[in-house]
Amino acid sequence: MSDLDKISSVFNAKIDSVKTKDDLQNIKTEFFGKNGQITLQFKTLGSLDPEKRKKFAYNLNKIKEDLTSQLEQKNIEIETSEINEKLKNEKVDVTLPFRPYRQGKIHPVSQVIDEISSIFSEIGFSVAEGPDVETEYNNFTALNTPEDHPARDMHDTFYLEENKKLLLRTHTSPVQIRTMISSKPPYKIIVPGRTYRCDSDQTHAPMFHQLEGLHIDKGITMGHLKGCLDYFIKEFFEVKNVKMRFRPSHFPFTEPSAEVDIGYKIEKGKIVIGDGDKWLEVLGCGMVHPNVLRNVRVDTKKYQGFAFGIGIDRLAMLKYGINDLRAFFEADYRWLSHFGFDPLDVPTNYRGLSK
Ligand code: DAH
Secondary structure, three states: OOHHHHHHHHHHHHHOOOOOHHHHHHHHHHHHOOOOHHHHHHHHHHHOOHHHHHHHHHHHHHHHHHHHHHHHHHHHHHHHHHHHHHHHHOOOOOOOOOOOOOOOOEOHHHHHHHHHHHHHHOOOOEEOOOOOEEEHHHHOHHHOOOOOOOHHHHOOOOEOOOOOOEEEOOOOOHHHHHHHHHOOOOEEEEEEEEEEOOOOEOOEOOEEEEEEEEEEEOOOOHHHHHHHHHHHHHHHHOOOOOOEEEEEEEEOOEEEEEEEEEEEEEEOOEEEEOOOOEEEEEEEEEEEOHHHHHHOOOOOOOOEEEEEEEEHHHHHHHHHOOOOHHHHHOOOHHHHHHHOEOOOOOOEOOOEOOO
16 A cells, blocks of 8 residues: 555544534644645655656655545535524524513603704705814804803813813804814804813703804894794794893803893793793803904905804703703603603604604
């Protein structure tokens, strides 16, 4: 028996007992590894005289092909039996009783953001976004709030660095700056998003939601601002008339500035929006300060406009009769199944916002 025949018969005896991938790897190494039996035979080729070498190389290659194809075949067998084993173990018993199925709900804050976006998109606003982590420059300086301005303290800012260059945005107003820096006027955007202040009680949470509005174009006036907010409040609360009051106020980024109150009354223990002799503050607004426009290189001789900022959580509480702001952020499934909304019931102006 030649050396090659011996190798071949040893291999044939061993391949039958190969059952796993590890066995397969071992036999591969034994014959084709660095010091494998076949590898070593190839190394002898150089020392043979040409005639012998030709014949031996021919036989050696034939054996090599034969063994390799047996190894491949074995690999397929092992993989197939592994899959079959897996399928057998993972079989699902469809006769078992089912678990109760709970449907997810849309959080009232998400619902209200969708409602607001739908209302404003009807009159040509698009939705813009910005990051929660802001620069001190976008959050304050570019918005005409100088270093020593008291508004910086009023906001109870969460600073992220010792040198106060990065912070969690205290309002959505910095997205005004981002939008105006990155594109050319006119601008007509709303910005819903998360905002942060170091503050927490029944009506304040350290993370809350705001909606910013910005409309800059040629010839925009306070009249447009009033018309826009009047339209929004009526659509949002789904009432025909709403009493609105503009109170002079101060924000560094607007001039003149106002806070807006809406009329309400209490009927059978419930808040009724629109009418009555009580007032609720719902938003801040004003004409964008020329300094803000200059900071973002908008030509103040050509362009002007208004901005506003609304507390979204507050609006959601008012519209859906929710008393405690903190419940919004507790992720209590029972609360959500009561106050949440059907995921397939997307609010639109045509089909109705909340019904
Ligand atoms: N950024 C203000 C705040 O958080 C709200 C606000 C007021 C936004 C007036 C505006 C505005 O755009 O014009 O208190």
